[in-house]
Amino acid sequence: MASSQPSKRPSKVTVAGAGGGSTGQPVKFARRTSSGQTGLCPGCKEPYKPNDGEDDGPTGSLSVSGPDGKRAMSLVRQNQKGEFDNKGLFNETSGSYGIGSAYWPPDDGGGGGGKGSGGGFGDPADKPWRPLTRRLPMPKSIISPYRLLIVVRFIVLCFYLTWRISHPNDEAMWLWFMSIVCEMWFAFSWILDQIPKLCPVNRSADLQLLHDKFDTPDKVANPEGRSDLPGLDFFVSTADPEKEPPLVTANTILSILAVEYPVEKLACYISDDGGALLTFEAMAEACSFADLWVPFCRKHDIEPRNPDTYFSLKGDPTKNKTRMDFVKDRRRVKREYDEFKVRINNLPDSIRRRSDAFNAREEMKIFKSIRERGVDPTEPIKVKRATWMADGTHWPGTWTNPSRDHAKGDHAGILQIMLKPPSPDPLHGSGEEEKRSGYDHNKKAGAMNALVRSSAVLSNGPFILNLDCDHYIYNCMAVREGICFMMDRGGEDICYIQFPQRFEGIDPSDRYANHNTVFFDGNMRALDGVQGPFYVGTGCMFRRFALYEDKTEWGDRVGWIYGSVTEDVVTGYRMHNRGWRSIYCLTKRDAFRGSAPINLTDRLHQVLRWATGSVEIFFSRNNAFLASKRLKWLQRLAYINVGVYPFTSLFLIVYCFLPALSLLSGHFIVKNLNATFLMYLLLMTLCLIGLAVLEVRWSEVSLEDWWRNEQFWLISGTSAHLAAVIQGLLKVMAGIEISFTLTSKAVEDSDDAYAELYLVKWTSLMIPPIVIAMINVLAMVVAFSRTIYSISPQWGKFVGGAFFSFWVLAHFLTVRNTSDNSEQ
Secondary structure (H helix, E strand, O other): OOOOOHHHOOOOOOOOOOOOOEOOOEOOOOOEEOOOOOOEOOOOOOEOEEOOOOOOOOOOOOEEEOHHHOOEEEOOEEOOOOOEEOOOOOOOOOOEOOOEOOOOOOHHHOOOOOOOOOOOOOOHHHOOOOOOEEEEEOOHHHHHHHHHHHHHHHHHHHHHHHHHHHOOOOOOHHHHHHHHHHHHHHHHHHHHHHHHHHOOEEEEEOHHHHHHHHOOOEOOOEOOOOOOOOOEEEEEEEOOOOOOOHHHHHHHHHHHHOOOOOHHHEEEEEEEOOOEHHHHHHHHHHHHHHHHHHHHHHHHOOOOOOHHHHHHOOOOOOOOOOOOOHHHHHHHHHHHHHHHHHHHHHHHHHHHHHHHHHHHHHHHHHHHHHHHHOOOOOOOOOOOOOOEOOOOOEOOOEOOOOEOOEEOOEEOOEEEEEEOOOOOOOEEEEEEOOEOOOOOOOHHHHHHHHHHHHHHHHOOOOEEEEEEOOOEEOOOOHHHHHHHHHHOOOHHHEEEEEOOOOEEOOOOOOOOOOOOHHHHHHHHHHHOOOOOOOOOOOOEEEEHHHHOOOOOOEOOOEOOOOOOOOHHHHHHHHHHHOOOEEEEOOOOOOOEEEEOOOOHHHHHHHHHHHHHHHHHHHOOOOOHHHOOOOOOHHHHHHHHHHHHHHHHHHHHHHHHHHHHHHHHHOOOOOOOOOHHHHHHHHHHHHHHHHHHHHHHHHHOOOHHHHHHHHHHHHHHHOOHHHHHHHHHHHHHHHOOOOOOOEEEEOOOOOOOOOHHHHOEEEEHHHHHHHHHHHHHHHHHHHHHHHHHOOOOOOHHHHHHHHHHHHHHHHHHOOOOOHHHHHHO
C-alpha cells in the first residue's frame, strides 16, 4: 500500500530478507547504543547514536518530517479557530519510513482535494466539530460509595493492624509474628491493587460519524469515492505449526482480510518464528480461498468472518439475510471451505511425499554420477534430506529433517508477498525472521520488530494491529472503533488502543478463571481512567510513530522491548514511561476471540510464565520504582503491582498453613477471641463484600466470575506464583534456570466437548496446593477430636482456627458436577 493511486502501485513487489528492502530508495536500519559502544552500525554503516535516556521521548504533539523533508507534520492538528482539523490529513504518498503514509502537505499545495490526494471532504471549520469518541464517567450512585468504601476499609485496616501489633499473643509469639507479617504484606498488596481502581471509565465511539468524515464521497473533491481512512497493517505471529495448527492461523488470516475496512488501506503480515514450509503453503492456500470468502462476507454482511467459526454456528443461517442468492452462495462457499480444510490438513503428507520424491531423485543423480566416475557404489551415499517446495527448489527455512542453515533457530530470512497491488485484495505478506545458532532472536519481540521494519518498506501504514495466530476478528467493525480514538481530538498522544481478550471453548462454569474477566473488565477499565491499560500482547492497535526508530537499538528503547518473557507488559510500560497514554476499547460485540487452556495444569503453566516475567521486571530497570516523572502516580502503583504480585505467594502460603498450625498447637493468632477482634474482622469483611458488589456493578462482571477469580488467585498464588519467585531468584542470584515439566494422560471420553478439562497432567506445581488442603483437613479432624475429648474444651480457639481453615479449603473447591457442564 505504497500509494492510493492504482496507476502508481507496483505490479510486482520483491523484497529480499526480513529486515530490508527497496521501494525506489535504499532503506537503512541503524541502532542506538546504550552502553557507550562506538563504531559503525552493521546495517547502515553509520556511527551509533548515544542513548539519551528514558526521559527523551515523544510526548504531546508528534512533529516529524514529511517526505523529502519539506516540512514538519503532526498526525493531528488544529485550524486557526483552534478546532480539530482533518483537512488533507491522510494524503496518500510513499510516506516517510517508520512514520506511516500520512503527512501534512505544503501550504501551497495543501487541501487534500487535488490530483493525487486520497480523497477529500469539506473543511471541518465550515461546520461545528463533532467528536468521534466520548468518555462516559461511571454513575455517581456507584462510584461514590465505591471510593468511600475504599477509604473506610483503609482506615479500618490501619486501626486493625495497629491493634494487632499492640496486642501480641504471649502464649504463641511465633504464631502471632507470622500472622502479623503476612497481614501487613496483604494490606500493602491490597493498596497496590485497589488504589488504581479509583477512576474507572467507559468510552464510546461514533462509527457513523467516522463514516461521514472519511468515507463519504464528494462530487468535487472526491469524485471516485475513495476512503480517507488511514492505512492499517495487521501483524500475526506464529511459532510452531505442530502446537499452533495451520488451519487455525489460516482462519485468523481470513478474518483479517474480510474485515470491514477499505482493501486498499489494509495490509496483513504473518511472522512464522519456526520458518516452516507447512505454514507458508497453508497461507498460500488461505490467500486463494480469500478470493471467494472475502466477497461473500461483504456481500451478505457475514459475522463472524472466521469461516470455521461461522460454519459451526448453531441456528438458522438465513436469519436477517435479505438477498435471494444467499443460500446458493453459502452452499458454494461451504463446499469450497470443506475442500480447503482437506487441503490444509493434507499439507504435511503432501510436503513429505514431495520431499521424498525429490530426495530420491537427488540420490539417483548422485548414484549415477558415482558410477560414471568409477567410484565404489557399495559405499553409503550421504544426501541431505531436504524439504522441497512445489517449484522444485529447496525450502530456505526449517527442514523436516534439520540440517545446518535449515533448522529451528538457524535458517535464512524469508519475505514473500502473496497478495500484491494492484490486486483488489489487501496486501498480504508472509515472513520468517533470519535465525542463526548462538544468537538470541528474542522470540516474539524480535519477530514483531522485524515486521515493523519490513512493513515500513512495503505498506507503511500509520497504524499497526497485532494478533496472535489463534485470535481472530469476531467483530468486523472493531478496528473502526479503534481508529475513532486514534483520529479524534487529542489522539496524537495515544500510543496504542488495547482491546479486551475473549476466549472460546472454555467450560461454562469457567472454574479456573480462564476468561479473566475481573482483570479485563475491571482492572483494565480502571486504568483507562488514569494513563491507560497495560499492553497484553494481542488485540492491540499501535501508532507506528510510537514504534519509530532512528539509528536506535531495537528492543532496547523502541519497538517491542527485549529481555523478558512478558515483553508485552514491558513494551507498554516503556511507552507510558515516556509520557504516552493508551485507551481501552470495549466493544459491544467482542472485538476478537481466541483459545485458552482449560485444564488446570496448562492454566498453571500459563500463569507461571506470566509470573516469571513479572519477577524479571522487578529485578530489572523496568521496575516502576525507577520510572520517570511522566508516569502518573496511580499508573505507577499499577506497574509496581505487576512486579510485586508474585512475591505475595511467599506470605500467602505461610498464611494458608497458619489455620492448621493453630488447630494443631491449640493456640490462635490472637490471645482471645474478644469483641474488638471480631468487630474489626466483621467491618473488614463487610467492606470487602461491599467493594465486591460495587465493583461487579461498574465492571459488569458476574458474581460467579468474581468468586472464580478469587479461587484461582489462591490456587495460583500457592503454586505458579511461588514457583516463579523461586525460579526468578535462582536465575538472578545464581544464574540457574529451572523448568517445570508435565506429563499427560489420555482422556477416555473423547466425545465430551470439555474432555480436555478433565485431562490429568501431573506437574510439580500441584504439590503445594495439595499439601495445604490435606494438612488443613487433617488439622480440623485432629483439633475437633481433641476438643471433644478434652476435660476443659476450648471451643473458641477451635472455631477460630476451623473458620480460617474452611476459608482456605473453600478456595480449592473448584470441581463441579460434570453433568452440569454437559447440560449447559
